[in-house]
Amino acid sequence: MKSIAPQRIVGYITVTFLVLALLFFVLNYFSPNLAVSLLITTPLFTGIAFSAVNHFISLFIYAKIKPIYKTIHNFKPGINEIAEGKNDIFSQVNKEVAEWMKGKTLEIQQLKQTEKYRKEFLGNVSHELKTPIFNIQGYILTLLEGGIDDPGINMLYLNRTEKSIDRMISIIEDLEAISKLESGELELNFSRFNIHSLVDEVFDLQEVRAAKRDIKLGFGRTADKSVQVLADKPRMFQVISNLVVNSINYGKEGGKTTVSFYDMDNLVLVEVRDNGIGISEHDLPRVFERFYRADKSRSREQGGTGLGLAIVKHIIEAHQQTINVNSTPGKGTSFTFTLEKA
Numbered sequence: 415m416k417s418i419a420p421q422r423i424v425g426y427i428t429v430t431f432l433v434l435a436l437l438f439f440v441l442n443y444f445s446p447n448l449a450v451s452l453l454i455t456t457p458l459f460t461g462i463a464f465s466a467v468n469h470f471i472s473l474f475i476y477a478k479i480k481p482i483y484k485t486i487h488n489f490k491p492g493i494n495e496i497a498e499g500k501n502d503i504f505s506q507v508n509k510e511v512a513e514w515m516k517g518k519t520l521e522i523q524q525l526k527q528t529e530k531y532r533k534e535f536l537g538n539v540s541h542e543l544k545t546p547i548f549n550i551q552g553y554i555l556t557l558l559e560g561g562i563d564d565p566g567i568n569m570l571y572l573n574r575t576e577k578s579i580d581r582m583i584s585i586i587e588d589l590e591a592i593s594k595l596e597s598g599e600l601e602l603n604f605s606r607f608n609i610h611s612l613v614d615e616v617f618d619l620q621e622v623r624a625a626k627r628d629i630k631l632g633f634g635r636t637a638d639k640s641v642q643v644l645a646d647k648p649r650m651f652q653v654i655s656n657l658v659v660n661s662i663n664y665g666k667e668g669g670k671t672t673v674s675f676y677d678m679d680n681l682v683l684v685e686v687r688d689n690g691i692g693i694s695e696h697d698l699p700r701v702f703e704r705f706y707r708a709d710k711s712r713s714r715e716q717g718g719t720g721l722g723l724a725i726v727k728h729i730i731e732a733h734q735q736t737i738n739v740n741s742t743p744g745k746g747t748s749f750t751f752t753l754e755k756a
Contacts, residue, residue: 430466546578588721595728602646606756610639613673616654629665634674642756649729656722657686665690687748693741702727
């Protein structure tokens with residue numbers, strides 16, 4: 415029964431009562447013993463009337479409730495599938511609708527959060543690209559207006575233009591890397607290697623950067639020189655480089671960056687710790703977001719694309735591992751992540 419109008423239900427009930435009343439009258443009118451006949455027919459016809467009315471009302475209720483179930487469960491149940499809750503159909507439907515609304519509310523909240531994140535991301539991308547583009551535009555206009563013939567500024571502005579172009583390329587390459595990691599297009603090549611040696615290579619490359627800020631790079635006491643891990647070596651080099659560079663940029667003059675390893679049965683816990691400016695509790699949950707900078711003025715001075723920690727998180731998660739951060743303002747920051755032991 416696709417749909418039943420209330421008027422039709424009333425008609426069915428009216429006809430039912432007329433037929434029952436007529437039968438009741440006929441049976442009792444021709445009965446030789448009216449008292450006995452009334453004693454039998456009254457409860458009998460009352461039961462029949464109740465069953466008939468209950469049947470028609472139930473048909474009407476289920477006809478109206480079925481579309482709700484179709485909406486909630488996204489399929490077309492029959493009367494029998496809904497009939498399990500006949501005794502308390504309204505409370506059952508109320509519970510189903512409440513759960514459905516709760517799920518939809520959470521979905522709407524997630525969509526709003528995603529929309530907010532998308533707007534922030536687009537704003538950050540445009541801001542990050544706008545700075546080098548405007549710089550390039552200014553340098554080129556100066557050269558076109560006669561600066562190209564001035565030996566005092568032509569090479570200077572060309573070199574600055576090159577740096578701005580390199581920055582744009584870095585941002586685009588980092589965005590491309592994150593996109594590939596999120597979509598699963600970037601395949602990981604797992605191999606067995608010594609994580610201590612890999613960190614040593616990173617230290618060698620960042621030695622000059624650290625020396626400029628008088629920051630010492632070293633290993634913790636728990637750093638086992640023979641520990642072997644199973645991971646994508648170039649990507650792990652990128653992870654450790656980003657974390658070490660981050661610790662140098664946000665470290666304090668004369669401070670230190672320490673890398674330690676901890677044995678966790680079939681896993682190795684890698685910790686990159688510094689004693690720098692730290693991260694506030696408010697900023698801590700967002701440090702892995704794209705372009706998010708806890709100290710914006712300091713970040714601009716140190717350069718970078720603002721995508722380093724986002725890339726680190728995606729690479730670690732692509733290895734089916736986890737990364738965490740702990741920090742105390744004024745005392746330093748610690749990044750820890752796990753790798754599979756070879």
